[in-house]
Amino acid sequence: MIPERLLNALILLGLIAVPAWALWADEPFTITLATRAVILALAAVGLNIALGIGGLVSLGHATFFGIGGYAMGILAFHAQSYTALEIGPLTLEGTKSMPVIWAVAVVFSALAAWGIGLLSLRTSGVYFIMITLAFGQMFFYFAISWSTYGGEDGLSIYLRNGFPGLNTLDPIQFFGLCFAILCAVLFAKARLMASPFGLALNAARQVPGRVEAVGLNPQRLKLVAFILSGAITGLAGALFADLNRFVSPTMFSWQFSGEIMILVILGGVARLFGPVMGAVAFVMLEHWLGGLTEFWHIALGAILLGIVLFARGGLIGILTGKGAAHG
């Protein structure tokens, strides 16, 4: 049994060591895989705020991932085709600058999360799961029929966007950038969980009635958590689009919402590093099992089933011997 802090440090160390080894051994594909794991981890860290602390089972987080992706796709598309982006009376230029794209991705996914959260939080339980799913499907079908930006085929961006002072086309530099963002978000999330807001949110999940009795509004706490959660997942979507230099409606698909949820559960719900562990394990499984057999989803399904039925705390719960973080 490993203490959780040590395990967290080992996960981070592994995430640095593997790309460093790959750089030395000249295996750029391994660096790309590690980058993929880091970005998926970021998306899942976002979901874990709503799911783990807030207890909001959202089956529509692909919405925010897709919005982040399309923020990157649309801005970069206008920049590479030298066309102006017209929104009503406004005429904007596209951009290839990552910080600008990230800001747009975060703002728009937060706005979407605000709207969706406001409506969805009127319901609870299964209805909440279903209404978030329905919003995801709405965006999915909208993206499919939005022919200006590629419709069903999606958008290809020829060159990765730039970040001041870095060569983002170099895999290790792009990895470093994504890794730094993940670390910053994890740090912020750790602070958030320990803050009065985090504690109140935790209480709002467990006993909304008592939270209300001390004068806090549990619904508002959950809404703020949902917005934060959506914004982080949106940022991950922008990075994911940049990794692949491609956006398509599949980023909005409900299967993807399910996959982000799998990452969280695989690692361990409501644990700071649960999503990171889950994403690393998922990418490794995808790579190794996917290389062995094209039917690797059967194995993934069996593993997931085993974790849900027998190991509620996920991988981190197994490794630290502590079981589930909360029931």
Add this chain to the structure above:
Amino acid sequence: MSSVLLAEQVLNGLQLGVMLFLTAAGLTLIFGVMGLINLAHGSLYMIGAFAAAAVAGATGSFLLALAGALAAAALAGAIIEMAVIRRLYNADHLDQVLATFALILIFSEGTRWVFGSFPLFLDTPDALSGPMSLPGGIEYPKYRLALIGVGLAVAVGLWLLIEKTRLGIQIRAGENDREMIAALGVDIRKLYTLVFALGAALAGLAGALVGAIQSVQVGMGEPVLILAFVVIVIGGIGSIKGAFVGALLVGLTDTLGGIFLPELFKLFMEPSSATSLGSSLASMAIYILMSLVLIWRPTGLFGARP
């Protein structure tokens, strides 16, 4: 737009609606009785379609194919209920979502493994091929009319089963108070397996019937699953009546929206952008309908008030 076209589209909407009802009825029954949210319901639909295609390929008989679909889906339902689902009744919704999502992965890839990635085809029976003339000069495919008939018959049968039979009384009692009905000597485990297999058989039947007008392929269950969820959420989870009303609403909205929204926008927009805006709104229409219903009534049209 002629009234004949309108009538045909209404019939198409009804046909989609009753087939959705077959899938949604099982889903809502399972939720109502066992409190379980079953994402793998679409896989049972797919199993029904594949079983029908396999039996029809071997025997050439459509009726045997339907029987095969019912048996295969009910059997698969009973097996997963006893092996997996049974352990989830007391778990929270998150675990149910994940475990049944895992079942989707296993069933989809398993089916791809056995049958390959190419779609299979199931022919409509000869007696029901070709169109039929309806009053008013409407020509409508016989098979689709038969689907509407079968769907309505199953709806009536299900209503009779729930309202008039001993099993129906046990199911309704199980929805209200599981401890009490267990104390009265009903084997609740057996009842749950039975209800799950019944729901699975209905989904399998729908899969086989629809399989004859679409292709039978892996992944065919998921779009239907999502639609069925929209249906039961609109109708109120747990309510068979709600599932019926919701299914017809969704079927008609989806079909008529696809035809009329582009036409509607053409009244005040240029045709090409009207078509694209109209069709994108049409594909979102049922989800918009669902959100409106939930905002108006957070537990659906016929759902129990909290």
